[in-house]
Amino acid sequence: xxxxxxxxxxxxxxxxxxxxxxxxxxxxxxxxxxxxxxxxxxxxxxxxxxxxxxxxxxxxxxxxxxxxxxxxxxxxxxxxxxxxxxxxxxxxxxxxxxxxxxxxxxxxxxxxxxxxxxxxxxxxxxxxxxxxxxxxxxxxxxxxxxxxxxxxxxxxxxxxxxxxxxxxxxxxxxxxxxxxxxxxxxxxxxxxxxxxxxxxxxxxxxxxxxxxxxxxxxxxxxxxxxxxxxxxxxxxxxxxxxxxxx
Ligand SMILES: Nc1ncnc2c1ncn2[C@@H]1O[C@H](COP(=O)(O)OP(=O)(O)OP(=O)(O)O)[C@@H](O)[C@H]1O
Ligand SMILES: [Mg+2]
Numbered sequence: 001x002x003x004x005x006x007x008x009x010x011x012x013x014x015x016x017x018x019x020x021x022x023x024x025x026x027x028x029x030x031x032x033x034x035x036x037x038x039x040x041x042x043x044x045x046x047x048x049x050x051x052x053x054x055x056x057x058x059x060x061x062x063x064x065x066x067x068x069x070x071x072x073x074x075x076x077x078x079x080x081x082x083x084x085x086x087x088x089x090x091x092x093x094x095x096x097x098x099x100x101x102x103x104x105x106x107x108x109x110x111x112x113x114x115x116x117x118x119x120x121x122x123x124x125x126x127x128x129x130x131x132x133x134x135x136x137x138x139x140x141x142x143x144x145x146x147x148x149x150x151x152x153x154x155x156x157x158x159x160x161x162x163x164x165x166x167x168x169x170x171x172x173x174x175x176x177x178x179x180x181x182x183x184x185x186x187x188x189x190x191x192x193x194x195x196x197x198x199x200x201x202x203x204x205x206x207x208x209x210x211x212x213x214x215x216x217x218x219x220x221x222x223x224x225x226x227x228x229x230x231x232x233x234x235x236x237x238x239x240x241x242x243x244x245x246x
Contacts, residue, residue, distance in 0.1 A: 006119025070147025
């Protein structure tokens with residue numbers, strides 16, 4: 001699986017979308033390349049979740065074209081696991097496309113090895129900490145042959161230290177199982193540590209204010225110069241440096 005060629009990508013071409021009389025997206029263009037990790041930041045209500053819903057095919061645009069090559073999995077902010085299923089059963093949901101029971105069991109085991117939750121296989125989600133639940137969610141999303149991960153503030157409900165750890169965890173998992181990722185966050189540190197490219201969005205109707213490439217190798221520490229410089233640029237673009245605050 002590690003050597004699989006990832007030829008897929010995501011494309012939004014001239015996409016517009018309104019809810020009733022309220023325009024949310026206007027003439028938005030976005031290309032996500034194979035294996036790229038794109039982070040979207042922007043003010044609350046500007047349309048970030050809407051963009052993920054368009055990319056997953058969950059909603060249709062008013063105007064424009066969307067193209068998607070590959071199997072999409074989504075990771076939400078919290079509580080994406082089915083509470084009535086054990087961790088093992090939840091992760092197995094991501095393996096339904098594997099018909100061979102032996103292969104399914106092997107894949108399940110390798111996912112448990114990856115996320116280090118072996119001892120909690122038969123526990124229910126409410127018996128796990130928030131960080132453990134998000135690890136199980138990640139495993140489910142990475143299970144089988146998915147190609148694209150759409151992540152909507154996946155770590156924002158976690159405490160600060162767990163959030164920091166989860167960033168390293170995600171980088172490690174993607175190293176083992178490469179995916180094309182579109183990741184929404186309000187957390188500028190997270191954006192600077194994880195992204196190959198950051199898209200800074202404006203208020204509604206949303207446009208892309210800036211695209212920022214970050215080429216430093218991963219994992220990146222919060223104190224790396226590239227991370228600090230990227231954070232400064234994002235904060236500048238969002239207008240939240242001290243000179244802009246009255
Ligand atoms: N199903 C819907 N019906 C009507 N309006 C909607 C619907 N979904 C979203 N909206 C509106 O569209 C706008 C964009 O919503 P969206 O959830 O995409 O924002 P967001 O950038 O993800 O916000 P946040 O950062 O708070 O999660 C908001 O003003 C929201 O109220
Ligand atoms: Mg949202």
